[in-house]
Amino acid sequence: MKILSLESSAVACSVAVCEDEKLLAQSFQHSGLTHSRTLLPMCGDLLKNCGLTLEEMDVIAVAAGPGSFTGLRIGVAAAKGLAWPWNKPCAGVSTLEAMAWTLAHMEGDICAVMDARRHQVYNARFQAGGGVLARLSPDRAISIEELAGELVERKKTQILVGDGAVLCYNELTKRGLPVELAPPHLRLQSAWGVARGALELARADGLVTAAALSPVYHRLSQAERERLAKEKEMTVKNDKGEEQHG
Structure with a gap:
């Protein structure tokens, strides 16, 4: 099973091509350029360097979250765009699980x-x-x-x-x-880990269509958000109090 995987959940981004558990190639970029500019060209270059085409891929995989909301949206949108023309199945892989696979x-x-x-x-x-x-x-x-x-x-x-x-x-x-x-x-996210997680999803019949692929943001719970808001409010009050006494 050939898998093209994308990782854009944090500052760095990477793409990988794997066949089952074997890593064929991986490209990693941490240049400060936005993922929207780099991710798809990286995919095209990597496939070309491997002598492979998108049509030959069996699965398109992406780190679906948690992570940077913007990065996750870019990665999922890119995966959808790659999968749709050839009706390829997709794998939305936990970013945390992908890191553990490494x-x-x-x-x-x-x-x-x-x-x-x-x-x-x-x-x-x-x-x-x-x-x-x-x-x-x-x-x-x-x-x-x-x-x-x-x-x-x-x-x-x-x-x-x-x-x-x-x-x-x-x-x-x-x-x-x-x-x-x-x-x-x-230590950090890698597209190979995403591919490895995707292989497990495929074995468990956990693949989805491009239309069904979506980010998983893992927002903080309502209780945690309320607690953090109260902490922020107290910090602001304390800062103002120090200014008045300064």
Whole structure:
């Protein structure tokens, strides 16, 4: 099964061509250019360099979320545009799961984290072993404090992956929790992980049509949004109070 995968959920973007679990080629860009300018040309160039055509692809896969709302919309729109002319099935892959797949060759707990601001992270936890992932939690928005509480009960070393890995490493080590950072070259999002997640979806009959493909934003819960709004309001009041006394 040949898969063309796209990853544009964060600052960097990448595209990959895979055949089943084998990576044929991957292109990565972190130049500061917008994904709307770079993503489709990257796909075209990668296919050309592989001597392949879009028609030969069996699945078009994309990181569907969580992540940058703009980046997710660009990625999903690009995947739809690539899939529609040839009526190709699509895979909307969890960004967090895709990151975990890059570490599936390791043994132990994988904790995928993306910075959601103000001590919140988008998170999912997995157990890796023998090139296979077992999901331990759903994708969710969670406070670092809540995550720490879960990990205390888990009592296992966590391998942190994602753009929130360093943030969580610093906070969790303060609490004495056993955590490790994934190697730098495997720490961030990659299109290969998206392709690997897409392969699992295909095996589980989880592919969708281009029309049904959509981003999954994983917004913070209403309670969390209200709590953060109150914190922001208190911060503003405190700042004004300091100005008046200054």
